Amino acid sequence: MIGMMYLVLTALLALNVSKEIINAFVVMNNGLENTINASQAKNGILYSAFQNALANDEKKTKKWFERAQLVKLEADKLIKYIDELKSEVKQVSEGLDKNVADTFRLQNISKLDDYDSPTLVMIGSDPSNVTGKAKELKEKIEKFKTMLLGQLDPEERKNYNVGMYTGESYNTSEEKMVSWEWYNFYHLPVAATVANLTKIQNDVRNAEGDMVNYLLKKVTAADFKFDTLAARVVSNSNYVLIGSEYRAEIFVAAFSSTSNPQVWLGEVDTTDMKNPKIKGPVDSTSVKVDRGVGIYSVTPSSEGEQKYGGIIRVKAPDNSWVAYPFKSAFMAARPAAVVSPTKMNVFYIGVDNPVEISVPGVPADKIKPSMAGGTLSGGKGKYTVKVSKGPEVTINVSADLNGKNTSMGTFKFRVKPVPDPVAYFAGKKATDVINKSQLLAAQGVIANMENFDFDLKFQVISFDLSMTINGAEVTVKSAGNALSAEQKTYLSKAKTGGKVYIENVKVKGPDGSIRTIGGISLKIIG
Numbered sequence: 001m002i003g004m005m006y007l008v009l010t011a012l013l014a015l016n017v018s019k020e021i022i023n024a025f026v027v028m029n030n031g032l033e034n035t036i037n038a039s040q041a042k043n044g045i046l047y048s049a050f051q052n053a054l055a056n057d058e059k060k061t062k063k064w065f066e067r068a069q070l071v072k073l074e075a076d077k078l079i080k081y082i083d084e085l086k087s088e089v090k091q092v093s094e095g096l097d098k099n100v101a102d103t104f105r106l107q108n109i110s111k112l113d114d115y116d117s118p119t120l121v122m123i124g125s126d127p128s129n130v131t132g133k134a135k136e137l138k139e140k141i142e143k144f145k146t147m148l149l150g151q152l153d154p155e156e157r158k159n160y161n162v163g164m165y166t167g168e169s170y171n172t173s174e175e176k177m178v179s180w181e182w183y184n185f186y187h188l189p190v191a192a193t194v195a196n197l198t199k200i201q202n203d204v205r206n207a208e209g210d211m212v213n214y215l216l217k218k219v220t221a222a223d224f225k226f227d228t229l230a231a232r233v234v235s236n237s238n239y240v241l242i243g244s245e246y247r248a249e250i251f252v253a254a255f256s257s258t259s260n261p262q263v264w265l266g267e268v269d270t271t272d273m274k275n276p277k278i279k280g281p282v283d284s285t286s287v288k289v290d291r292g293v294g295i296y297s298v299t300p301s302s303e304g305e306q307k308y309g310g311i312i313r314v315k316a317p318d319n320s321w322v323a324y325p326f327k328s329a330f331m332a333a334r335p336a337a338v339v340s341p342t343k344m345n346v347f348y349i350g351v352d353n354p355v356e357i358s359v360p361g362v363p364a365d366k367i368k369p370s371m372a373g374g375t376l377s378g379g380k381g382k383y384t385v386k387v388s389k390g391p392e393v394t395i396n397v398s399a400d401l402n403g404k405n406t407s408m409g410t411f412k413f414r415v416k417p418v419p420d421p422v423a424y425f426a427g428k429k430a431t432d433v434i435n436k437s438q439l440l441a442a443q444g445v446i447a448n449m450e451n452f453d454f455d456l457k458f459q460v461i462s463f464d465l466s467m468t469i470n471g472a473e474v475t476v477k478s479a480g481n482a483l484s485a486e487q488k489t490y491l492s493k494a495k496t497g498g499k500v501y502i503e504n505v506k507v508k509g510p511d512g513s514i515r516t517i518g519g520i521s522l523k524i525i526g
Helices: 002-012 019-056 058-094 098-103 116-122 133-150 180-185 190-216 436-441 485-492
Strands: 169-171 176-178 231-235 239-241 246-252 262-269 277-283 288-290 293-298 304-315 321-333 338-341 353-358 367-372 375-379 382-386 392-401 404-416 422-425 431-434 445-448 459-469 472-478 499-508 514-517 520-524
Touching: 019 058, 019 190, 058 116, 058 133, 058 190, 116 133, 116 180, 116 190, 133 180, 133 190, 169 180, 180 190, 231 321, 246 321, 262 293, 262 321, 277 304, 293 304, 353 367, 353 392, 367 375, 422 499, 422 520, 436 485, 436 520, 445 459, 445 499, 459 485, 472 485
Parallel strands: 239 321, 431 520
Antiparallel strands: 169 176, 231 246, 246 293, 262 277, 262 304, 288 293, 304 321, 338 353, 353 382, 367 392, 375 382, 392 404, 422 445, 459 472, 459 499, 499 514, 499 520
16 A cells, blocks of 8 residues: 555656645655564564574474574665765755764655655666666665575575566656666655655565565474563555555464464553553453464544554463553544646647646556546546636536445636737847848748647738838738838838838637737837
8 A cells, every 4th residue: 555655656756736635655665664664573573483493493494484584684674774864964964064964854854845866876876877876876776685585495496586677667747668767766855766766675574574574484494492572563654545454463472373362452551561451341342363373453534533442362381361551543634636737837829738636545447536517537546627718717526435435525626718829020029129131031920829838829820010211101911920021112112211111910720719919019220
């Protein structure tokens, strides 16, 4: 879930979205850090199991134990290196001393939306030639993956999936394949860059745990002598959308295959740690346990932090019950759609207005947008809006969440007519000066759109040319955008100091409408 949320949020950074998206990366980074801590705790249990196995049968265990220790050493080195990268990004963006940056929390960064500093650190000054730390990071990840596979026998390597993909990926905004470095770190703000690095650390801990667990299975489980029991809560994510499912594994690290523990939910009284108890009502049926692992599943209905806890009761060899307290929490957020016109913040009448619509954490094919006041076409996150009148239209977004159609929000947009183009004659507009040679070289009047993101063409269908000849004002019309022969004749008689007026300029827009736009006043200077 958290991986999907990350991919969607990263894609949204190309749009003009609210600060909530940036802040979501902070929440997600905190969640990933908690997940890393949980993974590290699980890995610690595996290493303890290896120690016990080594003490029980050193000859059989030593080879696999030494390989597991190498995996731990290299994983710790890579984690430390990524911590240094995160610190460097904070240093450059905030201008911090290194010692301060090492302990500076992401939520304390003032420039969370700073794109330039992390791009300079990770990519370098030239996006087409990656020279920054992302290149070195990729090399270290690939070296780490090679080391992991090196712990396996040759025949096992071809069927073992290390993960941690470092190849090219398809970039939707560029519509082409891009390098791992560019895809993961180019033009990302500080919040996303740090969260991305934390995600990679999470991948490292997962890969470490998978490999150590694989190596541990090489030693017969029946030979283990566990002398420590500890309660653990590992969730799929600590950040979920309202209406989505939160899942967590609640278990005692060492368990008996013949006797499942019991998981009781409630507020725990830990006054006596040797005998913790539930204060108040006890829920002893919600968490089902199989092979030592209890699955806690709940669908939140409100926003904010959702706390839960309880005790895990394990039957001791003397048939008494020993209780181990646990507690955890996750963050529930209300689903929020993002509707972003890719050209402007308004829709224009008579043109194709491109729009991108997405919902964080929801696949594009599960999003169902509709429109009132216009037409909406397209799919997979990219749509085209057409409107014929204003002043306002509405886009409604819903999504399929676990088979239920859920409203993601309603978005209103202003509707405006396409602005008038600007008339040009001999490269001049509005009020200007012109010399005689430029005047005689002119061919006609054109209409250009200025400061407008859409590629629209207006056709000049007529205009008037006015000037004073021998004290008399003369006006000659042209049926089209080109100067007529009569107009050219009059222009040849123009004198220095005289004026030429292009007036009553009529243009035809792409929607077929006819407009009269502003004219041009030119003074002849020589």
